[in-house]
Amino acid sequence: MYGWIWRHLPGGTGLKxxxxxxxxxxxxxxxxxxxxxxxxxxxxxxxVTVD
Numbered sequence: 001m002y003g004w005i006w007r008h009l010p011g012g013t014g015l016k017x018x019x020x021x022x023x024x025x026x027x028x029x030x031x032x033x034x035x036x037x038x039x040x041x042x043x044x045x046x047x048v049t050v051d
Contacts (some may be wrong), residue, residue: 005020
């Protein structure tokens with residue numbers, strides 16, 4: 001998968017590295033601000049019962 005992405009990015013090695021870095025940051029931001037807040041209420045970690 002990573003090889004496929006690398007081959008399809010335009011430019012030389014430096015530009016490809018910069019574009020790959022931007023892609024990684026964009027995916028991390030998407031996960032942090034969209035996916036994780038959406039999934040968190042559906043997880044059972046807050047349903048703790050102590051008797």
